[in-house]
Amino acid sequence: MISFRPGVPDVDVFLFNAWHQAARRWDRLPKTMLGYGNFSGYAPFREQIAIYLKDARGVRCEPDQVLIVNGSQQALDLSARVLLDPGDSAFVEDPGYLGVKGALLGAGAKLIPLPIDDQGVAIAKASAHPESKLAYVTPSFQYPLGITMPLPRRLEWLAWAQSSPGWILEDDYDSQYRYAGAPLPALQGLDRHERVIYLGTFSKVMFPALRLGYMVVPRDLIKPFSQARALTDHHSPTIQQGVMAQFMAEGHFARHIRRMRALYKRRQAHLLTCCDRLLKGILKVRAAEAGMHVMAWLPNGWDDRAVSTHLARRGIEALAYSHFTLRRPKRGGLLLGYPALSEHRIEAGIRRMAEALRGFRPVQAR
């Protein structure tokens, strides 16, 4: 199986020696770090994240606004539980990330899907739902369409948050990997009224099994989030936080991002070349400015789930675009993740995909 699953980092290329050195110091289990820790996280780790987010993402915060979580899914779950009561409404992107829908529905929220236009999540319909308590947005790299929200739309959303009871939940999950264009700072950094909850994860840059992420919350929300965390699972494992803090403080994290960004950029370019050479006329693929996948559009009338199943039977994993939409999309597509694949594997995968799709008989979408 050659998997084009999106969002999977290459764990074969990792700073193993640097990690090993950081980790082995903590294997001695410093006694002061074995008891119950701060619900919001290990202070030196929060400081490192605050520095990183300020430098790399334009996030404005003090370290005490940084809360350590077990990956971005926990940030979504805590946000839904802290900010929403059962029956409250929340805006979600359509298409959008599935995990947020699960977390919001789990908290009893009513989802209001907002469409994506060429500037990212549309705001036009927001005024029709003044009761909405939350807007989940991915301005850096809309998931899964890959649109970067331009400044005017960002300001519109901030104005919405200021004039409504709704919070903005900014998921900056793919922001580390930008290959073209100047990175726009996070919405959080533009916010002057403490209306944005910012979240990110180490799963994509380090590795998913680490289960560490972070959120940045307005001052008024530090205590409610910390208390909710206490009742959920107390706090993230302290030793792992210590290892990551050291890994960041010694510069390995920044070095690793730079290295992977260059590698993934080459891999995306290679994927585009292979698609152009082997799948022209079938898949319409355009370069993505950022992130860990590209969108590949199918010819009109092709059912993307049928294509995905057809490919899976032939040893290719490629997720259907319609899995990420609440309403049936006009056109089907595939999400092609490339970071975890060598150029050789990318080429072999696209070749196999081309052969498989030559034998595919499109059925009319039901």
Add this chain to the structure above:
Amino acid sequence: MISFRPGVPDVDVFLFNAWHQAARRWDRLPKTMLGYGNFSGYAPFREQIAIYLKDARGVRCEPDQVLIVNGSQQALDLSARVLLDPGDSAFVEDPGYLGVKGALLGAGAKLIPLPIDDQGVAIAKASAHPESKLAYVTPSFQYPLGITMPLPRRLEWLAWAQSSPGWILEDDYDSQYRYAGAPLPALQGLDRHERVIYLGTFSKVMFPALRLGYMVVPRDLIKPFSQARALTDHHSPTIQQGVMAQFMAEGHFARHIRRMRALYKRRQAHLLTCCDRLLKGILKVRAAEAGMHVMAWLPNGWDDRAVSTHLARRGIEALAYSHFTLRRPKRGGLLLGYPALSEHRIEAGIRRMAEALRGFRPVQAR
């Protein structure tokens, strides 16, 4: 400050070398374990826990019924979310563990407190609430009173679970440390109708900052719990699960429990001796068969919160019994945890407590 906080293990006496050896192998980050893992936990770890629970606690389960969680608080939180809808009723022990109340209230449950008699949590009033969906119980060592539930009461609770829509949530959290009497097997092991959810934690035997615990669920609940976990925070960190699995497989875990049990037994005996010598006529302290604290009862009319505050000002941390009750108790008391204190510190602490209480003027309880 000398802290008699209950439930705190001695992290100075730990198998550091064994841990270090188990951990250092995993610092190399096996590549197959860096991606997203099984939501229910790392299979070899679940196997080790199933073996341990069968041998030590009489729990009857297959490894796939074992779910790894981030400590017992997450088991409580997941249970509340999976088993209860907002507005559902749940039995809790009064006095009882505070964390369970938080988790249940967080899920919108209505708490029905049940009193504790000399056989543990009373069942007499249960029939007046046939709508209750859950009964949280601590049969091994009732928290905080330390009562071990005898077999007849256990069977009554199982009969209740069989004839009602309610699940039993058995928190076996202090079960590793039993100093006297034959240990009774867990309720879960007596259950023939898959009505018991069993939970435990490594926080008390290993160290709290590890953030690992486990639950054993009936077959029908494996999938709902696993799905709820996926939406909460995916899964526990894989590397830590690998280290713990190895630590258990090599026999270090069992060895560590035996060693700590002997140590804590001596410390409890020393605490009782010191109380008898220095606090006679003020504190009424009796030996606890198990667990990590003893109950120390105050003279009639003494307000335990006032005593606790008075002691804190004089460098002694001792939690008031009334913090653990929903209704004001007839008699005040203190929870005296001893595992983390050397015999020398125990003696110094009780001496200081005796001096402080000599100067305490009891005020009438409001």
